[in-house]
Amino acid sequence: MDLAYTQEEQEFRARLREWLAKVLPELPPKPSPDDWPGRRAHDLGWQRRLYDAGYAGLHWPVDAGGRGATPTQHLIFLEETERAGAPYVGANFVGLLHAGPTIAAEGTAEQRARWLPPVLRGDEVWCQGFSEPGAGSDLASLRTRAVRDGDAYVVTGSKIWTSHAEIADWCELLVRTDPGAPRHRGISWLAMPMDAPGVTVGPLRTLAGTTEFAEVFLDEVRVPVANRVGAENDGWRVTMVTLSFERGTAFVGEVVACRRTLGELARAARANGRWDDPVLRRRLGRLHAEFGALWRLTQWNVSEAQSSGGVPGTGGSVFKLAYSHARQELYDAAAEVLGAGSLVLDEEWVRERLSSLSYTIAAGTSQIQRNIVAERILGLPKGR
Numbered sequence: 001m002d003l004a005y006t007q008e009e010q011e012f013r014a015r016l017r018e019w020l021a022k023v024l025p026e027l028p029p030k031p032s033p034d035d036w037p038g039r040r041a042h043d044l045g046w047q048r049r050l051y052d053a054g055y056a057g058l059h060w061p062v063d064a065g066g067r068g069a070t071p072t073q074h075l076i077f078l079e080e081t082e083r084a085g086a087p088y089v090g091a092n093f094v095g096l097l098h099a100g101p102t103i104a105a106e107g108t109a110e111q112r113a114r115w116l117p118p119v120l121r122g123d124e125v126w127c128q129g130f131s132e133p134g135a136g137s138d139l140a141s142l143r144t145r146a147v148r149d150g151d152a153y154v155v156t157g158s159k160i161w162t163s164h165a166e167i168a169d170w171c172e173l174l175v176r177t178d179p180g181a182p183r184h185r186g187i188s189w190l191a192m193p194m195d196a197p198g199v200t201v202g203p204l205r206t207l208a209g210t211t212e213f214a215e216v217f218l219d220e221v222r223v224p225v226a227n228r229v230g231a232e233n234d235g236w237r238v239t240m241v242t243l244s245f246e247r248g249t250a251f252v253g254e255v256v257a258c259r260r261t262l263g264e265l266a267r268a269a270r271a272n273g274r275w276d277d278p279v280l281r282r283r284l285g286r287l288h289a290e291f292g293a294l295w296r297l298t299q300w301n302v303s304e305a306q307s308s309g310g311v312p313g314t315g316g317s318v319f320k321l322a323y324s325h326a327r328q329e330l331y332d333a334a335a336e337v338l339g340a341g342s343l344v345l346d347e348e349w350v351r352e353r354l355s356s357l358s359y360t361i362a363a364g365t366s367q368i369q370r371n372i373v374a375e376r377i378l379g380l381p382k383g384r
Contacts, residue, residue, distance in 0.1 A: 005072065013076050019053055020084040027087070033210050040125060040167040043090035047122030056120040057096070064104035065116050075299060082256040089253075091164050095119040095126035099172040099191070102242045106189075107229050115170070115191065127168035129159040129192070129216060130239070139174070140183040140236070144218060146175035146190065148225070148232075153177070153190065155198075155221040165201045165214035168194050172242065173223070178233050187235035189242070191227040198222075255298055255323065258330055259291045261352075265330075269337045283333055290326045294319065 005013075027046070031038030050056040059074035060066020069077070089096050100119045103111055118124040135141045144157025155175055165171070171192045178186030194201070198221040203211040230238040266284055269275040297319050331353035 005076075009070075009072050009076060012073055013080060016055070016077060016080045017084070019055075020080060020086060023049060023053070024084060024086060030087070036167050036211070040091050043087065043092055044122040044125070046087040047089075047092050047096075047120075051121050056122075057100075057116075060101070060104060060116075060120075064100075064112060065120050071299070078253045078256050082253060082260060088257075091125050091167060092119070092122065094128045094163055094168075094172065095124065095170075098128060098242055099126045099170070102172070102189075102238065103191075103229060105241055106238050110226075111191075111229060124169040125164060125167055126170045126172060127165040127194070127214075127216075128163045129165075129171040129173040131159060131161045133158060133160050133215075139239070140187075142174055142176060142187070144173075144175050145179065146177050146188060146223070148177070149222075151225050152222045153188075153225060153228075155190070155192070155218045155223055157218050159216045159218070161204070161213045162201075162216045164212060165194070165216050166203050166211065170194060171216070174235055174239060177235075181233060184236045186233050187239070188232050189229045189235040189238040190223050191229065192221065192223045196221050196223070254327075255291060255294050258327060259295065261334070262287055262291060262330060265334055265337045272337075272339075274337050280333075280336060283336075287326065287330055287333060290322070291330075294323055294326065297322070 028042065031042050033039075047056060054067065055077065057064070057066035058069045058077050059071070060068070062068040096119060100116055103115050107115070115124075119126070130139060130142075132142050132144060134143065142157075144155065144159065146153035146155045153175065155173070157175070159173070162171070171194055173190045173192045175188055175190055176186055177188040180186070192199075198219040200217040200219070202215045202217070204213045204215060205211050206213065262284065266275075269280065269284070274280055334353065
């Protein structure tokens with residue numbers, strides 16, 4: 001991987017910086033965490049600005065509506081938007097980073113034409129309906145059933161930890177279409193409209209006090225067969241494509257944010273005298289090295305995805321495992337630097353610290369990631 005910037009890439013960075021400097025002061029204030037209609041409008045508005053400026057789906061293939069940017073241009077975009085304090089993808093997370101790339105890789109021409117442009121324009125929001133109350137990280141044991149009835153599936157069951165369900169237009173939904181098949185077979189990947197009769201959404205309040213997750217109940221919901229991505233009963237393979245995006249490239253912007261946060265902590269430690277503690281300095285130095293290594297791994301994963309047709313490989317599990325633990329330690333260090341007096345309940349630090357606790361569970365637990373690394377990368381035998 002060539003880490004040197006070409007003249008074209010340097011010009012791309014300059015143009016992006018100029019655009020960000022112009023457009024960011026024009027943005028409306030960020031809504032409160034509990035104002036989900038406001039957050040949806042804010043996040044979709046930012047996505048529309050990116051689309052109009054030609055930055056939406058920067059690294060998506062051209063035939064999927066993207067710009068087909070190089071991995072380096074993609075990373076430059078992430079670096080510069082984070083450096084400038086631009087909004088994160090927010091409510092667009094599932095559509096832009098999970099469902100959209102999956103449909104781009106696995107969908108038919110009609111499906112790509114129907115669902116990808118609204119995601120890129122910021123017209124529609126997606127949620128993820130994978131986990132179930134009795135399945136959790138054991139995704140292959142899901143029990144939500146879809147029975148074929150003519151040109152539709154009749155879906156019954158429930159999902160939990162469904163990201164952004166209360167404001168979503170569509171759900172990337174895993175269902176069991178052949179209950180007699182082995183666990184990893186007989187599963188299908190559907191695009192379900194959230195306004196379909198029989199869909200009930202119940203928000204879940206997290207430890208951090210937000211409701212970005214929900215439980216979703218499905219009572220004989222009719223989903224057109226045309227909304228199935230991939231072949232019937234081939235959903236496990238399609239799901240692995242989705243999870244490769246979720247673990248391999250979806251967190252890259254957050255690595256940039258963590259490196260910026262680490263710099264802020266170092267400056268705060270110098271200002272409040274905590275920098276004189278050699279143990280703390282070593283801790284921050286080690287975190288600096290860890291996030292530097294994670295950024296290099298990010299570059300490698302993005303380059304690998306580009307060379308393999310846009311789908312990340314199993315190296316994403318290595319990244320997810322290391323990143324989730326490093327993020328938790330980062331906010332442990334923040335508490336040490338800032339002290340209890342600074343961590344009042346309305347501080348962003350507290351919300352981020354509480355949020356960091358979920359990262360060893362979200363997108364596949366650390367135990368699951370270790371199994372993937374052991375079996376698929378190191379070639380070790382499966383545990384019994």
